[in-house]
Amino acid sequence: xxxxxRTDRTLVGSWWWTVDRVLLxxxxxxxxxxxxxxxxxxxxxxxxxYGDGTRFIVKHIVFLGPALTLLFGVSLLAPRGVLRLxxxxxxxxxxxxxxxxxxxxxxxxxxxxxxxxxxxxxxxEFVKPALAVVAAYLLSRRDGLQGAPEAVALVGLVLFVVVQxxxxxxxAVIGFVAGLQLFVAGLAWPWLAGLAGLAAxxxxxxxxxxxxxxxxxxxxxxxxxxxxxxxxxxxxVTAGGMLGRGPGEGRTKFLLPDAHADFIFAATAxxxxxxxxxxxxxxxxxxxxxxxxGVHRAADRFTQLAAVGLIGQIGxxxxxxMAVNLNLVPTKGMTLPFVSYGGSSLLALAIxxxxxxxxxRRNARLEIDR
Amino acid sequence: MTGLGMPxxxxxxxxxxVGRRRIRVVAACFAIAFVSIAAxxxxxxxxxxxxxRVAGGEPVPANAPxxxxxxxxxxxxxxxxxxxxxxxxxxxxxxxxxIDRAADELAAVLSGVAADELKRRLRAAKRxxxxxxxxTAAEQAAVLRLGIPGVGFRSTEKRVYPRGRLAAHAVGFVxxxxxxxxxxxxxxxxxxVGGAPxxxxxxxxxxxxxxQQVVREELLRAHERFHTKGAxxxxxxxxxxxxxxxxxxxxxxxxxxxxxxxxxxxxRATGQTYELGSVFKVLSTAMALDSGKVALRDxxxxxxxxxxxxxxxxxxxxxxxxxSVPEIFMYSSNIGTxxxxxxxxxxxxxxxxxxxxxxxxxxxxxxxxxxxxxLPKRWVDITTATVAFGHGxxxxxxxxxxxxxxxxxxxxxxxxTLLRRAxxxxxxxxxxxxxxxxxxxRWLMWxxxxxxxxxxxxxxxxxxxxxxxxxxxxxxxxxxxxxGAVIASxxxxxxxxxxxxxxLVMLDEPRGDAGSRGLRYGGWTAAxxxxxxxxxxxxxxxxxxxxxxxxxxxxxxxxxxxRGQPGRRKxxxxxxxxxxx
Numbered sequence: 001x002x003x004x005x006r007t008d009r010t011l012v013g014s015w016w017w018t019v020d021r022v023l024l025x026x027x028x029x030x031x032x033x034x035x036x037x038x039x040x041x042x043x044x045x046x047x048x049x050y051g052d053g054t055r056f057i058v059k060h061i062v063f064l065g066p067a068l069t070l071l072f073g074v075s076l077l078a079p080r081g082v083l084r085l086x087x088x089x090x091x092x093x094x095x096x097x098x099x100x101x102x103x104x105x106x107x108x109x110x111x112x113x114x115x116x117x118x119x120x121x122x123x124x125e126f127v128k129p130a131l132a133v134v135a136a137y138l139l140s141r142r143d144g145l146q147g148a149p150e151a152v153a154l155v156g157l158v159l160f161v162v163v164q165x166x167x168x169x170x171x172a173v174i175g176f177v178a179g180l181q182l183f184v185a186g187l188a189w190p191w192l193a194g195l196a197g198l199a200a201x202x203x204x205x206x207x208x209x210x211x212x213x214x215x216x217x218x219x220x221x222x223x224x225x226x227x228x229x230x231x232x233x234x235x236x237v238t239a240g241g242m243l244g245r246g247p248g249e250g251r252t253k254f255l256l257p258d259a260h261a262d263f264i265f266a267a268t269a270x271x272x273x274x275x276x277x278x279x280x281x282x283x284x285x286x287x288x289x290x291x292x293x294g295v296h297r298a299a300d301r302f303t304q305l306a307a308v309g310l311i312g313q314i315g316x317x318x319x320x321x322m323a324v325n326l327n328l329v330p331t332k333g334m335t336l337p338f339v340s341y342g343g344s345s346l347l348a349l350a351i352x353x354x355x356x357x358x359x360x361r362r363n364a365r366l367e368i369d370r
Numbered sequence: 371m372t373g374l375g376m377p378x379x380x381x382x383x384x385x386x387x388v389g390r391r392r393i394r395v396v397a398a399c400f401a402i403a404f405v406s407i408a409a410x411x412x413x414x415x416x417x418x419x420x421x422x423r424v425a426g427g428e429p430v431p432a433n434a435p436x437x438x439x440x441x442x443x444x445x446x447x448x449x450x451x452x453x454x455x456x457x458x459x460x461x462x463x464x465x466x467x468x469i470d471r472a473a474d475e476l477a478a479v480l481s482g483v484a485a486d487e488l489k490r491r492l493r494a495a496k497r498x499x500x501x502x503x504x505x506t507a508a509e510q511a512a513v514l515r516l517g518i519p520g521v522g523f524r525s526t527e528k529r530v531y532p533r534g535r536l537a538a539h540a541v542g543f544v545x546x547x548x549x550x551x552x553x554x555x556x557x558x559x560x561x562x563v564g565g566a567p568x569x570x571x572x573x574x575x576x577x578x579x580x581x582q583q584v585v586r587e588e589l590l591r592a593h594e595r596f597h598t599k600g601a602x603x604x605x606x607x608x609x610x611x612x613x614x615x616x617x618x619x620x621x622x623x624x625x626x627x628x629x630x631x632x633x634x635x636x637x638r639a640t641g642q643t644y645e646l647g648s649v650f651k652v653l654s655t656a657m658a659l660d661s662g663k664v665a666l667r668d669x670x671x672x673x674x675x676x677x678x679x680x681x682x683x684x685x686x687x688x689x690x691x692x693x694s695v696p697e698i699f700m701y702s703s704n705i706g707t708x709x710x711x712x713x714x715x716x717x718x719x720x721x722x723x724x725x726x727x728x729x730x731x732x733x734x735x736x737x738x739x740x741x742x743x744x745l746p747k748r749w750v751d752i753t754t755a756t757v758a759f760g761h762g763x764x765x766x767x768x769x770x771x772x773x774x775x776x777x778x779x780x781x782x783x784x785x786x787t788l789l790r791r792a793x794x795x796x797x798x799x800x801x802x803x804x805x806x807x808x809x810x811x812r813w814l815m816w817x818x819x820x821x822x823x824x825x826x827x828x829x830x831x832x833x834x835x836x837x838x839x840x841x842x843x844x845x846x847x848x849x850x851x852x853x854g855a856v857i858a859s860x861x862x863x864x865x866x867x868x869x870x871x872x873x874l875v876m877l878d879e880p881r882g883d884a885g886s887r888g889l890r891y892g893g894w895t896a897a898x899x900x901x902x903x904x905x906x907x908x909x910x911x912x913x914x915x916x917x918x919x920x921x922x923x924x925x926x927x928x929x930x931x932x933r934g935q936p937g938r939r940k941x942x943x944x945x946x947x948x949x950x951x
Contacts, residue, residue, distance in 0.1 A: 144385055180396065186388040231464055237414050254519055255467055274415045278408055285404040292397040296390055304389050308396065319403045326410045 015076055018362040020294050024075075026287045027338065027353050031067070033280060034339035035060060041267035042260035042341055044253045056260050056341050063343045067350035074354025079303050079366040082355050086133030086306075089126055089351070096123035097161050104165070112165050122344040124162055124170045129352035131158055132177050132309030139185045140301035140366075148182060168206055168213060169332045173316055175199060180312040181305050220330035232256050233266035233325045237274065244273030260341040262333055265325040280339070281322065288315040294360035302366040307359040310352050438527060439562045441572035442541055442554060444579040445612070445790045449532050450541050451555065451624075457510040458526040459501040463492045465520025472518045476501055479512035503546055504528045529555075531624040537582055539618045539637040540575065540737070540788060543627035551627070552635065554788060556738045574790040576612035580910045581605050585615040588902045589875065593619045596880035596895055602639045602767045603899075605907065606872045608775035608863075610791045611784035613735075614871070614911075616640070616768075641739030643764035644876065647841025648702045649861050649892070650760030650770075654711050655699055655814065656777045657723040660807040661714035666695050670713070672705040678752045683708055699814045700822035702838070708755035717749030720757060726802050727773040727783070733766055736788045741766050760841055767876050771861065773802070775872045778815065778835065778863035781808040811835075812866050816924050819862075826897035827862060830905040833916040833924065835869075836862035838892035843879065855879050860896035864904055865913055867920035875899045 006017055038060045043053035077085065096114055100123060104111030113120045131154070138151040155178040162171045179195055187195070206213050219230075236252035239245065250271040253259035259267045269277045291311040298304035314337045321336040323329045335345045338353075358364065442451035459480070466472045469492050477485035480502050491499050501521065502509070510523055529544045542553015550556035558573055585603040593601040598619075605615035618638040622630030636642060658664040669692040676683040685703050698706030711720055724730050732742045744764040746753040756762040768786065776783035782799035803811075815835025818824045823838040843855040859876040863869050880895040908915075 143383075184389045184392045184396065186385050186392070234414070235464075237411070241415055251519075255465055257467070269411075274411050277411055281404060281408055281411070285401065288400050288404075289397055292393055292400070296393050298386070298389075301383065301386055301389065304386060304393075308389075308393060312396070315400050319400070319407065322407045323403075323410075326407065326414065328407070328410055 011076060015361070018364075019075060019357055020290070020360045023287065023290050023294065023360065024357055026283060026290065027071070027357075030283055030287065030338035031064070033283070034336075035064065037264050037268050037339055038260060038341045040247060040250070040271055041253050041264050045257065045260045059343065060341050060346070063346050067346050070347060071350040071354040071357070074351055075357035075361075077354075077358045079300075079306075079359060079364050082133060082306065082358050083137050083302070083366065085351075085355070086130045086137070089130035090134050093123040093126040093130060094158060094161070096121070097127055097158070099123075101161065101164055110165050110167060112167050112170075119343070124165070124167060125344040125348035126351070127158060127162075128170070128174060128177070128313055129310055129348060129355060131155065131174060132181070132313060132352075133306045133355060135178060135181055136302055136305035136309055139181060139305050145182075145185060145187060148185065148187070151181070152178070166210065168210070169320075169334045172320075172332070173313060173334070175202075176316050177309045177312050181309045184308045185301070185305055216331045220327070229256060229258065229263060230324070230327050230331055233263050234327055236263075236266040236270035237277075237326065240270040240273050242273050242275050244269070244271050244276065247271055258333075261335055262321065262340065263325060264340050265322050265336055269325075284315070284318040284322075284337075288318070291356060291360065298359070299363070299365040303359045303364055307356055310356045310359070313352060314349070314356075438570065439529065439544070439548060440570040442562075443572045443574055444537075444577045444582070445574060445614075446578065446580075447572075447574075448579045450537055450575065450577070450579075451529060451531050453527045454530050455525050456504050456506060456528045457523045458503045459505050459510070459513055460522055460524060461492060461495075461499050461501050461518075462497050462520045462522070463495050463499060464497055466492065466518065469493060472521070475516050475518065476513065476521070479516065480505065480509050533579065534623050534625060535621045536579065536586060537575075537577055537616070538621045538624045539635075539639065539739075540577060540613075540616045541624060542737075543624035552739065553624075553637075553737060557736045576607075576610075576614065576788050576790050577616065578614040578911075581907045582615045582617065584906045584910070585903055586617045586619075586621075588899050588906070589617050589619055592875070592877060592880070592895065592899045596877060596882070596890075598877045598880045600636075600638050600642075600878040602874065602876040602878075603903070604639055604767055604771045604872075604874045605903070606771050606775055606786060607870060608779050608784075608872055609870055610793070610796050611775075611786045612791055613786055613788050614907075616788070637737065637739040638767070638876075638878070640733060640735055640737050640766050640768045641741050643741045643744050643766050644857050644878075645761050645764045645841050645844055646767075646770055646859055646876070647760040647839040647857060647892075649837050649839030649859050650763075651699060651702060651707050651758070652774055652777060652811065652815070652837045652861065653723070653727065654707055654720065654758040655695070656803055656807060656811050657720055658710040658714035659695070659810055660723070660803040661719055663714045664695065664710050666810055668710075668713075669694050670698060670706045670709040672698070672703050672709075674705075676705045676708055676755065678755055681752050683755055696814055696817055699837075700818055702759075702823060704759045707758045711754060711758040712751070716751065717754035720754055721749050723802075724763075726800075727776060728785075729765055729769050729773055733769045733772070734785055735768065743769065760839060761844075764844075767859075767874055771872050771874045774861050774863065774874075776800075776802040777808055777811045778872065779808060779869045780805045812863065812869060813924060813927055815863060816866055817928070820924075820928075823891075823893040824860065824862075824897055826893060827860070827901045827904070830864070830901055830908065831915040832864045832904060832908055832913065833866035833920055834862050834864040834904060835866050836860055836897070836900065838897060840891045840893075854890075856890050858890055858892040858895045860892050860900045862900045862904065864908070865916050865920075866924070867916055870913070871907075871911070873900050873903055875903070 039057055042056035046055040047053040100111050100114050103114060105113040105115060112122050112124060114123060135151040135155055138154060139147045141147045155174065159171055159174055162174060183192060207217055232252050232255050250267055252270050253267045256263045265277065288311055295304055295307040298307060317334055317337050320329065320332055321334045324331055335342050337349050439453060441449060443449055463469060469489060473485050473488040473492060477483045477488055483502050488501065504526065513521060527548060529548055531541065540553055542555035543551055544555050545551050550559040562573060585605060589601050589603040601619040603615060603617040606613055616639050620634040622634040671692045672685060672688065673690050683704050685705050689701060693703055693706045698710060729743060730745060733740050746757060746762050753762050772783060772786050781803040782801050784796055784799055812835050815837055816833065819827050819834050819836050824836045827834050827836055839859040841857040843857060857876060857878055858880050862873045864871055875896045877896050880890045882890040
């Protein structure tokens with residue numbers, strides 16, 4: 001591919017010379033690491049659920065093809081294409097999201113999944129990046145913060161549906177991304193404080209309304225008991241030490257119901273050591289900071305806000321997931337982007353990453369007609 | 371800043387500039403978050419390096435060196451208590467994914483483990499809970515097949531009592547941590563665990579399991595037949611002070627001592643005092659004769675009930691005439707015995723005698739279950755009179771047997787023991803009465819068996835002497851005595867020509883049946899048990915049947931005595947068995 005001359009003006013040629021290849025490589029590395037870790041961490045869980053240890057590995061690899069295709073395809077788009085895709089996705093998946101409330105598959109007391117053509121999909125995963133793009137567009141359409149009410153209204157609507165499921169983790173990420181976008185859009189500090197207060201109120205409300213949420217917070221605050229999964233995760237991290245027990249030697253994965261997904265970080269620590277975890281952490285930090293650096297150069301508000309939203313989404317998920325694994329924050333079901341097993345999550349993240357790459361391409365800008 | 375000097379002509383909107391500034395803030399925030407997580411990661415590995423890195427970090431409880439307890443054996447080396455290495459099953463609840471399921475599965479393969487109770491324990495424990503202590507190899511295999519993570523095994527030493535109930539009270543038992551809780555296991559704890567951890571010599575007891583087996587069997591038969599509340603059987607070797615048998619009923623299985631009732635764990639032979647009644651006349655008569663103030667030929671008037679203050683002492687089947695000492699003993703006259711004791715010096719003399727016989731203090735034996743005698747506060751006349759026939763003073767059956775052992779032999783005693791004594795280990799003998807008095811006592815006891823209340827013990831093949839006792843039971847809840855509730859007992863010595871073994875059988879509240887003619891008296895309930903015991907253990911102990919010559923000596927003495935009592939009708943001596951002792 002290096003053989004592509006700079007003068008190549010074809011779609012792919014110009015993409016190659018304008019895309020942030022370092023960011024692309026980092027994301028590819030995350031996907032690769034994720035695949036390895038799913039190999040390591042998922043067999044016991046898969047064995048437990050399906051009686052077949054390879055089920056998750058096979059599915060992950062099957063999803064990897066479409067994910068890479070989507071990532072590449074979306075990154076080819078110009079900002080306007082990204083916006084169109086975002087609007088389209090938002091429309092389609094918000095509809096599906098609403099449908100989950102009525103037709104959704106109930107798992108552990110929440111309706112988050114739809115069965116479409118024999119596969120389970122989680123519409124909210126796709127709504128997340130699409131909403132970031134559309135909200136960015138609504139914010140950037142007018143000067144200053146004149147577009148904020150529309151954007152807030154849209155986000156509020158989606159949040160309402162997500163909370164009905166209920167999916168508090170998803171709601172937190174969506175809320176955080178929206179807040180981040182408003183912040184970057186220049187929302188005054190008093191407003192930001194108000195927003196933070198609102199989020200805190202929402203959290204308190206959630207604590208009062210949902211027993212499982214209350215339970216998790218209580219478990220986190222109680223110094224003598226952390227929940228079962230977290231306790232296992234902590235033991236896994238300490239048991240692994242700096243260099244880990246070695247690939248395939250982990251034991252905690254047999255005890256962690258979510259070793260392949262939400263607690264893959266802990267499983268990694270046990271088998272590959274804290275050193276490997278630090279490298280993974282470094283990779284995430286690099287993706288986020290490199291992405292933000294790219295956004296910093298953005299030539300227009302849409303690309304700036306949309307890209308910040310997408311990076312924020314990936315970053316906050318990574319931070320929360322790792323923090324939960326290390327018992328820094330109360331348990332919140334959240335996947336580690338690109339690394340955890342999960343079909344919908346992986347595809348949606350591929351789209352998000354594709355959008356991010358598209359938006360951080362050199363000279364990417366969106367002329368907005370006023 | 372707006373575009374001045376910038377190569378691109380396009381104006382940069384102020385909002386975009388604000389956005390850039392704020393993106394830097396966002397980047398800083400994310401950087402801080404990532405650094406915190408990195409710090410936490412490093413911190414976790416640095417601060418807790420001691421966490422075990424093996425087998426899923428299973429917390430293995432400090433495996434204290436399990437002291438191997440010495441075995442306990444009988445005098446012939448038969449095992450009474452030994453150790454077995456067995457697996458104990460524990461669980462780390464934190465490692466069990468589904469406690470309900472795990473508990474159900476474990477309970478299904480482990481005997482004596484209830485699923486509900488196990489669930490409760492697993493939930494209550496943080497990192498360690500016993501699933502089942504002292505399990506078996508088969509159960510261990512079954513648990514391994516279940517393959518539940520977080521369940522582990524520890525090899526523990528289990529105390530096993532191969533003879534079960536046979537010598538339960540003497541041997542005692544241990545708790546789950548192998549600490550002696552009762553019996554020799556408790557009393558000899560230091561000896562059992564002391565010394566080298568391996569190749570320890572067993573603790574040899576004085577018990578003879580062959581004798582113990584017989585005593586328990588016969589006692590149990592009576593216990594069941596007469597529906598007694600409790601029963602005691604003791605066989606003492608008066609030469610060495612060794613207890614060959616110590617049985618207390620009801621008994622328990624020391625292998626499952628925790629399930630036994632407190633009543634069955636009570637050692638009635640050493641840990642409980644009884645007012646033994648007329649068997650005590652052995653002691654008071656011996657005292658009277660030994661004082662030198664009373665001779666066998668002396669007569670005491672038992673025509674009238676004895677009045678002491680406002681108390682009246684009667685005989686149950688009063689002869690209403692003057693009785694000689696042998697008659698008093700044979701017919702078990704309360705009036706005669708009391709008068710005899712007064713003639714010999716009264717309360718002071720009796721108390722002094724009990725002191726010499728070691729009956730005023732707590733008995734000494736290698737057991738924790740020892741009861742202090744209950745003594746009269748003051749030895750006033752009425753107390754002295756009642757104690758003379760076994761009321762108003764309560765002692766353990768062990769102490770009584772110990773005293774009788776002295777009187778029936780050569781008048782000396784050796785402190786009793788539960789541990790085997792080699793001939794050179796027998797402590798010096800203490801004199802309680804003169805040898806001559808002891809000889810008289812043997813003859814009186816023989817007389818009781820031959821002609822008196824103890825005829826049930828006649829046909830054993832041995833010359834046996836004894837005394838019956840039927841004591842009204844003191845009412846523990848109020849004043850006075852319980853009507854109809856008695857302690858029936860019989861104490862015997864054999865073979866009389868060379869007295870060696872003392873046998874005591876005591877039945878607590880026997881209910882008479884047709885075989886005992888509806889009578890609860892010691893002569894009809896306890897005496898037959900003693901007869902069976904003696905005829906069975908005599909051969910086992912290698913005692914040759916008493917010769918005709920030895921028998922003739924006792925007969926001769928009877929005839930001499932009869933001749934020496936001119937004017938007394940012959941029937942006085944060969945009187946029909948009195949129904950009541």
